[in-house]
Amino acid sequence: MSKAGADEGGGGSSEKALQQAEDETPEGKFPGKLSAVISGPGWTKVTCPCCATERVEPLVLVKLGANVRPETKRWLIKLIGASQKDGGAGLLAHPGEDASGNIVVVSAPRCTLLRAAEELGLCKTYQSGDMEAFSYNDRDNFKDSDNTEVFLTLAERQFMVKYELDGLRAQRDLRIPGLTDGCALQNRDNVWQKLGSAGVIVDTFPLHNPEQLKELSEAWYSGNQLVQPLDSVNGYFGSSVAFYFSFLDFYTWSLLPPAILGLSITYFSGEAQKEVVDSVSGAQVEEEDEDHGHSGHMIQAVFSMLWSTVFMEMWKRRSSSLSYRWGTLHLAERFAEPRPGFHGDLGVNPVTGRVEPLFPGWQRDLRMALVSIPMVGLFLGLVILGMLGFYWGEAQVQQLHTDWDSLVSQTLLYVPSVLHIVYTNMLATVYKTVARALTEYENHREESSFEKHLTAKVLVFTFFNYFAVLFHIAFFKQDVPLLRKRLASLLIVTQLVNQVTEVAIPFLVDRFISAPHRAESEDDPQEDKFRKQSTLPVFPGLFAEYIELLVQFGYLSLFSCVYPLTAVLLLVNNMTEIRSDAYKICKLFRKPFTPPVANMGVWQLAFEVLSFVSVVSNCWLLLLSPRLRGLCHEAGMSSTNILLSAVLVEHFLILVKVVLSVLIPDEPDWIRRKREHIEFTSMEALKLQKLQPDKS
């Protein structure tokens, strides 16, 4: 807001101020030393007097290109330090060792942080004890607002620094010192993007706080804790990471009922050994009709169908209480500045009345309908094509093998699988690039909306990729034993492979290959410690973690009636998953920037959709089951009647699920009341505010 205001007011005065700031700074002097928590010297001056403090906490590291000239670095530091009125970021910058080093350490003064908290729409504890939308003007009535390190979490402070840097826009056409004219900034250009593409800035990432990290990791995964320190996770890694771990936690506990049911069914039907042997060895043990075994499968299926709805509804309630607790219930992204990549004609935003780029919604819809959807469809088609090609190839080599039966033909048997895997992986890589380009082309205004559309695209593709073969087996080949075999091997093998690739390998690499290079000694200057963090790989985001859960959930709900032990296996897997994911994010990667979010976003929808699709797939699988068919035929039902009753049961279950999800409110009563209270006070405020100009 303040920046936009400056944009409008722009022109002469701010130019002068920036010029002045440039003149004032002692250009050649050596800056002060950096220390873990660095005090005064070396940092740019704070523009507002109330924020002057002895202690400055380094929050974000900006890594510059190798051949960036000192004048460019000085200009950049000045820009970061200049007040927002003068077109700067209103932050604090420190040049590291000297003016020629390739890092800039950035921190933020209190006022900038608090203003950003208001702009983002964060809620904080009011003096009354309730969470209220933070307001800069009313800051004194919020608890601890004088101590930003308590008031705002580390993740929030770091995100705010990034938010301010990303929001930097040139206020006039200007040449960057030390760069060619080709890289000159034009009015309203996004400075950070431009510097990135010009090679000045290589990387921007938040710095770890070693003490907090140590504390967190001890409370999180190093012991035998049953409960995760979710609030600390939210504080250190931000709400999007905390939501993932909360969901993982909630999901794991929710697996207990189906796991117990699955265990008892398997135990009582005495199939435990047989099934495991069956599925692992792949031998097609003859189907013996076991009455109670089969009714067990049906109970399991019906139970898991209803369970999945109750689980999702309860999670929504939990999610909204977490979001209240973490102050993200009223995020104001819609009213903030558009995301950096957003472009459009300058105009007055009809909602906020600010001048900013505008892009008509119908044009975005058109782009989605005419470009994105056909492209996604094309790639899904390619997946199917690949699968068909694989089956065709397999049939061919089988034929060849039976005809020739040589060593060569035996080797050939593996060719289709290998080709298919290569094809699928290539397709997935290409698709990810395409999906990002498509979403960029759709030109979303908000970062969250961009993420949502990108995730949705990749999600649909990945899910399709995982399940196409299983669906093919279930619905076209209608081969339940093969499906069961596949499912068991997927569940066991994939989980093992995942655990190994996700944790063991990175751990070993980290321990024995990277770590020696990163060995820290107490004497190292702080700059080197910071610089070492940049050698860690970039955190790949939560997509892979979420999709793993979704696929698991898919196995569990879509095919629950074929393999009752799924829940047990998943429970065991998740117990270790929590720890390994926590270890990964704490130790193996660079700390990520995480925007505050109010829920899991598109993943919630994906889980819900899956839970409805599961009814259809389970009913169909039960129908296919030869034992049930046999039983029904014995009871004198025609196959049409069996089908009819399956359809009836399916419709009934879907109805029950819809009713359940409508009846269970999405937020607990106390949250609803708090939310309504906030709505009420802001309505009252609107009335009072209108009174003000009237009186004055």
Place this chain on the structure above:
Amino acid sequence: MSKAGADEGGGGSSEKALQQAEDETPEGKFPGKLSAVISGPGWTKVTCPCCATERVEPLVLVKLGANVRPETKRWLIKLIGASQKDGGAGLLAHPGEDASGNIVVVSAPRCTLLRAAEELGLCKTYQSGDMEAFSYNDRDNFKDSDNTEVFLTLAERQFMVKYELDGLRAQRDLRIPGLTDGCALQNRDNVWQKLGSAGVIVDTFPLHNPEQLKELSEAWYSGNQLVQPLDSVNGYFGSSVAFYFSFLDFYTWSLLPPAILGLSITYFSGEAQKEVVDSVSGAQVEEEDEDHGHSGHMIQAVFSMLWSTVFMEMWKRRSSSLSYRWGTLHLAERFAEPRPGFHGDLGVNPVTGRVEPLFPGWQRDLRMALVSIPMVGLFLGLVILGMLGFYWGEAQVQQLHTDWDSLVSQTLLYVPSVLHIVYTNMLATVYKTVARALTEYENHREESSFEKHLTAKVLVFTFFNYFAVLFHIAFFKQDVPLLRKRLASLLIVTQLVNQVTEVAIPFLVDRFISAPHRAESEDDPQEDKFRKQSTLPVFPGLFAEYIELLVQFGYLSLFSCVYPLTAVLLLVNNMTEIRSDAYKICKLFRKPFTPPVANMGVWQLAFEVLSFVSVVSNCWLLLLSPRLRGLCHEAGMSSTNILLSAVLVEHFLILVKVVLSVLIPDEPDWIRRKREHIEFTSMEALKLQKLQPDKS
């Protein structure tokens, strides 16, 4: 709000003020004459100086019991006239001819109306031209706010009078003059309810404005208008009536595409004559396989399934624009006083911070789950029992008739039908009382929530009552020709009967029986004209009108594939329906009080649910159709495969409908922007308001 404030501040001062007011009024004096638009004398004094005006418009008539003593009437008039601070209604009252007459005419001063407009959360045109939530403090910036007759519609003003009267609560224990001690008021008793149960007040109803009514009826139904004057309807009858007529209008126009399709299909398949003859004569003409005739039915079915979703989504958009235009987009019922019938322990409302009765939500949920739902289920069971009894009885008398074949047995043939009709009607009457009692017992806080739950209960029952037989024929008897016959006769006969009973009879009764008694002459005193309005029957509400539309829509969508001409018949019916409904509400009934509403409420949901159920029923009916079966068998499909493909088609259509309803936004873009703008300004206001106490 103001009243609640007075409650808290209550005690001494207000009592004195009321006492004072009582002393001041000239008790025995004859009041001035009433005239059509009555000026000054005779009316109680306006409590606030800015509202003093020459011209007072009579809005609401309160009819008193026959043996109400003059001191009671005087007390009542004083109460109505006293300011809200003193526990009165802040309205204007006129005693009619004299202090002993049995009517009190009520009007409202400007300030009371404007305050009520704010409390209700009405939006009005701001000086910028946008609709904004009205704020009393900011009244000067709203267009026409100095002239309430332009600023607020007649319906709004009248509803506000009722709102203030209904909201009257005793501020201390007090005896009503002229009544026994048994009728004494206790602190916080609802005055209007108490007076009603004590027999003091017999009726409270809004008065017609003959000139406006004449204008409206000319523009509405007396000519050959294609377009209804919806804004005037909203102004005169209020938004709930206007929403009904808007929906009827929208629905009628939307029937054009299916009607044209139905006509052309019937024409091209050459079945028009045959089918009509078939359905009316009831002769079972032999089914001749007609290929294109049948594919026509399928096209019709698929079209109408998709049409119904698009129709409902488009209506939602239309509905939200209407609600914006009529200023009901931000109703604040949740934040207002609870409805008069609401009871609970006094406490502080956590949302608004006011002292009022509170009732925990879980207790309401419990009452619904343990009492309401089982009771409704019981009645639905009774409907089914009745239907089964009817079928059993019919089989019995058929048997008897074939055995005996006499005149007596022929008469007996009608007995089951007659008994069933009597039973159904009795059940419906009992159910209506039960439903109201149950909803009252559920103790809803808001009037709209009460209405919603009551309507939902009656709706489910009525719908079940209407369709149980048709579903029985379609799904158990699986007799498509009988279904078609029933449907055609229902469509034609019911519509004729409805038109006659709804319009012709009331018209005739009104013209030849009631009207002579009500003949008005210019010389009649105004009081008698008012009093005559009370001889009209009470407006029965829109339930019957809506359910008629819903049942029609049910015929159209649930069984569209059996009788393609449904849409044509409904189109013709609706054309006259609009006029007859308009005539009815204008002429045949007393003017109703209508609360401002933002949409059709529970009816919207009912139409949507029906449109989804229709997919299932249509697919099933197509499946049953013997011609389709024959065709498929010829093509070599087994009956299982036919069933399977029907299930596939059904799932696909439901998926398409879900996707359509998600993709079509529920409100047009411009409404979304306006709404977000209001949210934004109130958020900004909240921040500014917090600043105020800080500074002062």
